[in-house]
Amino acid sequence: MSEPKFETDYKLILQKVAEINPVEYAKTRNFINGAVSYLSPYISRGVISLKQVKQEALDKGLEPYQTEKFLQELAWREYYQRIWQEKGDAIWDDLRQPQPDVHHNKMIKAVFEAETNITAIDSHISKLYESGYMHNHLRMYVAAIVCNVGKAYWLEPSKWLYYNLLDGDMASNNASWQWVAGAFADKKYYCNQENINKYTGSNQQNTFLDKSYEDVANMEIPDVLLEKINLKLETILPETEKPSIDTSKPTIIYNSYNLDPLWRKDDDVNRILLLEPSHFAKYPVSENVIQFVLDLSENISGIQVFVGEISDLTTTYNGCELTIDNTIISKDHPAFKHYPGIKDDYEWMFPEVTGAYSSFFKYWKRCKSYL
CATH class of the missing domain: 1.10.579.10 (DNA Cyclobutane Dipyrimidine Photolyase, subunit A, domain 3)
Incomplete structure (x- = not known):
């Protein structure tokens, strides 16, 4: 079986969203050639949201039982995001109990x-x-x-x-x-x-x-x-110039988890895709992933790519009348808590259900009440 091709043009991505089939997904999702959506790279990279995909499934006019499995699988991702939001770096430790019967760490x-x-x-x-x-x-x-x-x-x-x-x-x-x-x-x-x-x-x-x-x-x-x-994982980042920033305007920060072309698209701002070497040193990704991120960023009008730290951008505003508190704008995300300034809300599928639940099914039971 050939692997899917992950298009990076936004119109083609939206077409994939429109083509989801919750009924066939529920029947065949465990099979390698099943009717899975192949939307996960776009959700992970923040090009589309779980809320957006959920709404597309609901708008198909199916009976609730026909969409439940699809929505439930989407909710697993949000469940894990809530755990990350609550526990932070503790997601790098055993979450419930020590893994049993471990022989080595390689x-x-x-x-x-x-x-x-x-x-x-x-x-x-x-x-x-x-x-x-x-x-x-x-x-x-x-x-x-x-x-x-x-x-x-x-x-x-x-x-x-x-x-x-x-x-x-x-x-x-x-x-x-x-x-x-x-x-x-x-x-x-x-x-x-x-x-x-x-x-x-x-x-x-x-x-x-x-x-x-x-x-x-x-x-x-x-x-x-x-x-x-022993693993040796290294991220190869592109070489970039320091971006041209109009300090009379705020700067919107995109990153490898937020590449939403519609986010504040009508605002008069600087738009920067920030690839921090410190982030990728801690959480390395392949050249394929970096290229995918760069290709997706081309959907964002006026974007500039900058390989550097957030501090390199904030110093640009030093001496200006505007303060860092209202010149740097990002989307809230557990991986980028260190960004200063304004943080727009993450687009939750179930914004009413917060916190880290002890099990997915306790979490899902609560979510279902809002469907």
């Missing part, structure tokens, strides 16, 4: 090199490197193999996946890895070869996962998963 070489000898897994890891995308079910399989069969701690492998994903979102990525590994769930998630064959359309046998679930959960680490590597 990456498994066979997974990194797409050489587990499980054909469906290896082919989709290779496609991840090419396309920046991996189906959610495959992400769960990979995390289960790494953490629960290979017994690696979730943190380094999660950084590897985040590095490569066009839809990389720290909250969703970290919490999902922890959910699979048993650090954010009551039990670990396991897969076996029969399940992989069913949902990927493969028909492989005699792999280390060709066992019952009970046997997979109790087996020794397979030889192919024993070799470990």
Whole structure:
């Protein structure tokens, strides 16, 4: 199966939003060739919002039960965002309890090199490197193999996946890895070869996962998963000039999580896509991801790209009558709390439901009351 092409033209993105099919999604979403929306990179990068996609689904005039699964899966992302908002950097630690049965804190070489000898897994890891995308079910399989069969701690492998994903979102990525590994769930998630064959359309046998679930959960680490590597993840940022800023106007700051072309589009402002080296040193991403971000930014009229720190921009206003409090404008986001100035609200799907709920289904029960 060929991977989807992620267009970056805003009109084509809106067309993808209009084409969502909640009914088929509910029936087929776990299959690799199922009717998933492929909207996650645009949601993660803030080009479109969960609220916007939710409204599109509701406007199709379907019965509530026909849209619930689709809306529920959207809400998982917002659930994780609320956890990030509440817990901050604690999302880099075990959220509920220590991950059970950890043998090491490194990456498994066979997974990194797409050489587990499980054909469906290896082919989709290779496609991840090419396309920046991996189906959610495959992400769960990979995390289960790494953490629960290979017994690696979730943190380094999660950084590897985040590095490569066009839809990389720290909250969703970290919490999902922890959910699979048993650090954010009551039990670990396991897969076996029969399940992989069913949902990927493969028909492989005699792999280390060709066992019952009970046997997979109790087996020794397979030889192919024993070799470990230290990850070396680095972001390559473009070279840019310092932007031209009219200090008589405010400056709107975009970033890799906010590339909304409609945000304050009629305001008379400076528009800067800020790529901070300090951010990407802490949370590295691939060249594919950076290029995707740059391409998406072209939808924003008058945007200037600047590789530098927020402090480099705020000093531009020193000595001017305007103060930093009203000259720097951004959207509120857990990754960019250090921005000064005005912060517009994040466009929540369920703005009424705040805080970090102990389970998704408690959160969803509350959300449903607002549908």
